[in-house]
Amino acid sequence: MSEPPAHASAPRAASAPRPVVVGGDIGAYATARAFHEAYGVRTVVLATLATGAVARSRIVDLRIVPDLADPDVLVETLRGIAAEPGGPPLVLGSADWLVQQLVAERHRLEDVLVVPYAPAPVVDAIGDKAELMARCAAAGVPHPATRVLVPGRDDHTGALVGYPQVLKAASTSEIHDVSYTGKAKVHLVHTPDELDAVLAAMAAARFSGRVLAQEYVPGGDDAMGAVNVFCAPRAGGGGDVTFAQLGQVLLEDHTPSALGNSVAQLTRDARAEPGALETITAVGELLREAGWVGFANVDLKRGPDGVWRVLEVNPRVGRSGFAVTASGYNVARMYVDAFGPRAPRADAGNSAAPTPHLELGVHEHLFTLVPLALLRRYLDPAQRRQVSALRRRGAVTNPLYYAAERDPRRWAYVVAAMVNQVRKFRRHHPWSRAGRTRAAQPT
Incomplete structure (x- = not known):
């Protein structure tokens, strides 16, 4: 690169x-x-x-x-x-x-x-997402509609703006060491039952920090x-x-x-x-x-x-x-x-x-942190052309690809890391699980 x-x-x-x-x-x-x-x-x-x-x-x-x-x-x-x-x-x-x-x-x-x-x-x-959303609201900065909940303590009934909703802890540091069933950085819930299940899992893990329930912004x-x-x-x-x-x-x-x-x-x-x-x-x-x-x-x-x-x-x-x-x-x-x-x-x-x-x-x-061949799989044709043009101009960088490095063992790690990215996307990306690529998606 x-x-x-x-x-x-x-x-x-x-x-x-x-x-x-x-x-x-x-x-x-x-x-x-x-x-x-x-x-x-x-x-x-x-x-x-x-x-x-x-x-x-x-x-x-x-x-x-x-x-x-x-x-x-x-x-x-x-x-x-x-x-x-x-x-x-x-x-x-x-x-x-x-x-x-x-x-x-x-x-x-x-x-x-x-x-x-x-x-x-x-x-x-x-850094506290609940406080940040409150400040955005006060200053007129665009942000998703938000309500703040506490697992095991609040009544979670009542619509925010409908479903799906995005659920995430207000403080990354507070939930950093907390383990619960199905833990994810961000939860996308489609029904009240799903929302309650995530909050119940957090409560069972004794997490009592604030949680944001936000409108899902499509895209x-x-x-x-x-x-x-x-x-x-x-x-x-x-x-x-x-x-x-x-x-x-x-x-x-x-x-x-x-x-x-x-x-x-x-x-x-x-x-x-x-x-x-x-x-x-x-x-x-x-x-x-x-x-x-x-x-x-x-x-x-x-x-x-x-x-x-x-x-x-x-x-x-x-x-x-x-x-x-x-x-x-x-x-x-x-x-x-x-x-x-x-x-x-x-x-x-x-x-x-x-x-x-x-x-x-x-x-x-x-x-990019992934191989260009992998990236192209998830881009539309116009984006692929743009990436190709940037590559021709030398305007593409993976921070791990640094010519100052000399140790062959380090370069072996970089190769292994790129292979692991391919494996991760095959396993976790929704289009990969469905056997599709970006080119097959409706516009």
Whole structure:
């Protein structure tokens, strides 16, 4: 798979950043690759085990910490890294709950390293889907009709807007370690009995957190979108939106535990997508008013009415956030420019300074975690032609395909990972189970 020339790694500078990522998934590797491309540095990755995504990599300094979920262990480990030669490390979380853990322990870390996130109350509020939907309603930001339930406690009768409905926990971190029969990231229920069954299973597992029951917005994978928004910290606190880029999802993961995760995404110029820029502007203002800083990954869905609705906000640059880097806007540089040693101090200067210019990502680029042959199976003819054109232009990137890697065992893992994607889609994608492809679907 071809890579644009701009992705060559830069020579390491004397004042190079010291990135640390907590979590060992593919998102951690994508972040490490962004830093390596921009600065030629290796990223320290802390993980509980050596996952294939980050193992045997030339760009990753992998350190196994079995008790990483223990806040005291996390703090001790990070402070130990900070004591090593070099400037203050910049630490990032590769999952929502890890970001929340970092911001919760910021008071024990910020004297020796940089935690480039909003204050914990802001991260918790925006990351809570129930709170987010309430804020969207108050600000007039498009979102699905929503009611909030508590398993085992509420009367679940009464129609929301009819069925089907989407059921999901308000807090990803609260349900992270909860196991119940039929657990999925998102449940699609078609009847009141199905809704009650899911809530009963949650209650039986002693989950008492809030659950969202939302209207189902019709549309396939390609009706999904994601906006990566960056808010640079400003003097006096909070942040200003300085970058935003729309990504149109072409294909999502359909395994129950990862349902809705993007595996192929096309970055787009939001100005050319009717209604997208309006929603991006509205959600950017919502984040600014909340006091957000750093990256936010905003999940959207375009309804049959053409309106892009906000589904959730992840408090980090997601794994599909590498689409931003691949399209020419390196996320590592954004972090370093805003939070590095040469960045303006948040407690200095005039808090009434002019709002920085918003840069809108406009370059078209395909980010994929699956083989192109597999992706094409689930695209319509027009999308296939578009993918072929992007490939001819060298505008296709799989973050795992990185020429800087040399270890044959790592490349064997990459091949195995792609084969596993084929197996997963054969097993879980509804069209595969029905023996059909996109080309056979009615328009």
